Amino acid sequence: DVKVTQSSRYLVKRTGEKVFLECVQDMDHENMFWYRQDPGLGLRLIYFSYDVKMKEKGDIPEGYSVSREKKERFSLILESASTNQTSMYLCASSSRIKGGSYEQYFGPGTRLTVT
């Protein structure tokens, strides 16, 4: 079974704090993703990575950065947390499946509240 774990299920941080969200996958997947989920908006892609030390911006990268120093670990960093970054954060990794397409496997999510 693919396992994607996230370091915290719930986090409460103050405005202006630097926040680190960690994600680890155990299936040797090349690709990893960070999303945020907000009501009525679905999952929106923040950043993704195709390989170690590689990163690409998603649809909403502003206010975030990422780090991928090891294949199994993908970190999301909020340099200076703001209240509009209160959200559910979901990490995913993906692999190619039968037929050449991809399937993403998600972690349980981190609910971040910025006060």
Added chain:
Amino acid sequence: DQQVKQNSPSLSVQEGRISILNCDYTNSMFDYFLWYKKYPAEGPTFLISISSIKDKNEDGRFTVFLNKSAKHLSLHIVPSQPGDSAVYFCAASENYGQNFVFGPGTRLSVLP
């Protein structure tokens, strides 16, 4: 502008009946579609997929239909069970790629 739309935020169905969840997309380059199911406090889990070369895919109680000309897909759950109560996300990608665009989700409630 949302490229993947799920216009029903919520749906209630009686146990044993059919649940139909709809998804519309605007990007004609999308050629691969997934449905994910999400319970509260858990990450989404893959449910079923369909590629643009097909118009139907079945897996047990779950069937996905794709109408490319209408840019519409639907997920049918028959018979619906209380354990199916969850949020369902439709997702689409181009060139069978790994970057998916997700819809806003539909919350399904199956009533006993």
